[in-house]
Amino acid sequence: MQFGEGGAGTFSDGKLYSQVKDPKQYSRKVLNEFVAAGAPEEILYVSKPHIGTFKLVAMVEKMRAQIIELGGEIRFSSRVDDLHIEDGQITGVTLADGEKLYSKHIAIAIGHSARDTFEMLHNKGVYIEAKPFSVGFRIEHEQSAIDKARFGPNAGNEILGAADYKLVHHCKNGRSVYSFCMCPGGTVVAATSEEHRVVTNGMSQYSRNERNANSAIVVGIDPSDYPGGPLAGIEFQRKLESLAYELGGSNYDAPAQTVGAFLRNETPEKLGTVEPSFKPGIKLTNLADALPDFCIEAIREAIPAFNRKIKGFAFDDALLTGVETRTSAPINIKRDNDSLESINTKGLYPAGEGAGYAGGIMSAAIDGIKIAEAMALSINSKTAL
Template sequence: MDLIWTNIRVPVEEEESLLISRMAHKLRVPPQSISGLRIVRRSLDARKKPQLFFSYTLTFNLELPIKEVQRILSRNRDLKPEPIEEPILLSKPDKRLTHRPIVIGAGPAGYFAALALAQKGYAPLVLERGDAVIERTRKVNEFWESGNLDTESNVQFGEGGAGTFSDGKLTTRISDRRITEVLHAFVKAGAPTEIQYLAKAHIGTDILKQVVQGLRQEIIALGGEVRFRTKLTGLQKTTEKMTGVGVNGNEEIPAEAVILAIGHSARDTYEMLLDHEIQIEQKAFAIGLRIEHPQELINRSQYGVEEHPKLGPADYQLTYQDQLTGRGAYAFCMCPGGKVVAAASEEERLVTNGMSVYRRDSGIANSALVVTVGQNDFGSSHPLAGIEFQRHWEHQAFLAGGRNYYAPVQCVPDFLKGQESDDFSCPSSYIPGVTAVDLHHVLPKPVSEVLERALTSFDHKIKGFAGETATLTGVETRTSAPIRITRDENGEALGIKGLFPAGEGAGYAGGIISAAVDGIRAAERLMAQYAPVGRS
């Protein structure tokens, strides 16, 4: 019988090769009766640090008589028959496409939408405004070294999306069976197999660059096409349905089905969509600063030791609810063993992000510390008011840093005192460089005041969090899309047949995995209405 066993606690020092022996001992069965063992999930249990445990969820086959298996099930509450998932069935479409479907954007939502379409014979055309990942990486490195920004190919735009220059986290709060499909595709494209079961899986920017190339090659092998440096600049439509798209201001491509996966920083595209009367609404998001610590400080707090040979660098999750204002503050996009990088996509606007490679070996921990903002902060009910709010504070950071994409920085104790770090000696990993300032000048006053109280609270949870070795860097504004493109029950933009907004840029996802899943859903909704070109 196929079984699933949850909450199996094992000391982290114990080798995984001994799992079957441990299971057999607990179940009081011969080890040879256990077969087909698969790790579904592995997470860290550090509640009794420095004693650390892995908590496993396992599936396996127990080759014993059914009555014996039933007796074993009756005395183990965490052991159950493995449920059989019903397949996702798509309704048969009642019409076929005249032109191949178009996917706008080569981030997680776009590539997984295209992959789902290609697997079913739809031969999608993917259009990406930025470069393929190798050339994109060259452009990003040039920006970090010289300040020469390519506004079409940078940390935000290009193959792989914004997540390509991040920690490559594959965690998500959503629960969806498509997640397994996404992780399998990542592994097939070159990611390590462990991402399929680690509770806090990541692949780092170095491996992610390889993976997105693998996804592209798979899409092409299945009949799709990917075009780079091809920017969406217009929509062709009647009053009720899509007929095509305009790209680069001088080309029209016919299509009655378009998946819009543009990413959360495509501000000019949002403006174009609004001009075409696509319904867009404001969405709250969060802004703040990046904070850095020596990785040993975080390890010591989370593990009880400065370094553990089997665990790698530790991370953290911190939240704070401000009683005075009702605003929430939280740590976002935590990057163990990473660095802080410049992430601008517009001239004279400065944005930070956290990034790490697979090994997470920089010795520096960083994360965003952000505070929620909304319409009252934006000062307008206009759908794009949040974008202008972002732009304002990014420009203030650009000016404060020295007008050369150097970032404004401050030691945490000085930030709490409201004084500039004149003798700046705190560690900083930001590329390309830093300028010491009082960071209160690059944030809205309500945000900086909440951050002060949040830092004090976090220092009680992680000793030294607000200490002398902690550095703040401004500003972090791209936590999520500042808008939502409204969708109907079929996943289409309201009133426009054939336009399917998807992913982070449409306001419906928040990370690599959730964006990929939303892209697959968009493809499924498209396929439920349309058969491929030439098929009935």
């Protein structure tokens, strides 16, 4: 779910909007490229464009075909296992099968869950910092309940479609809790990338017509919560994901709890009216054991606060499923503000979510364009010399 053609964003709601500053209007180029690849033209003018998983898959296939037509080469199942660095300059890479590829300009856009590659980069001396990210649960409501709360008597009107929401609450303990990757008419999906661990994510199709709405409800954390060096956030994530695996029954079912039971600190005996969408299945348990106490305290404060904004959000039968740990990369591969190269490895261009410079499809695409331009400028300047 976290890797492969299209990256982790393939299995999502396919949201095509972001909050990044875009004075050069890169986002317009991205949207035009997406339409050329088969996205509906409405993404050029609706306020919150999205395309869903199935359309994204077909679009990325078309993009791949265009890259090949233009002379590019795509290699699947070709993990980079080593970097060649001479006097602080990148000169090439070694693949898992032993093949070596040589270049002094290499973009590294590895996504937010490439933990083995993070470790390899750190071991090679590429400068990395730990950075803030967020952890929490997925919450599910019946989509009709969210529609009614958001649209009132107009709920169900096909012009409006499935309602979404965006929520944030600043807690008494100094933490912030917010909704993330809200998927109207979607499903909660399994997104682990390592054995004996459980991770949740959310996705929607273009139609957004599944029974439930879901979103992550997450708590912001920072390196002071997981001291131990640049890669300590990875171990923090792994600990929570392993615990979720155990709480779910050690069979890749996810631990879950009704919202009412969570707020009362009880273990629910049965589900209510909200049917879980997570596959392969869920195990009812007490999620108070799934996250650090400060996270549980913050989420318990936030859900009633969200209920004041969206009536029914704290509905007893709504369902929480754990754990959501991959909101963004736990590291930042620092780069120079001007050249966009790694600050201590010339010719290496950290890009996108895995480098800590994006947080979604649009921001990652925009960052990719910036990196491509920076590499082209560097190559042209060296060619001129």
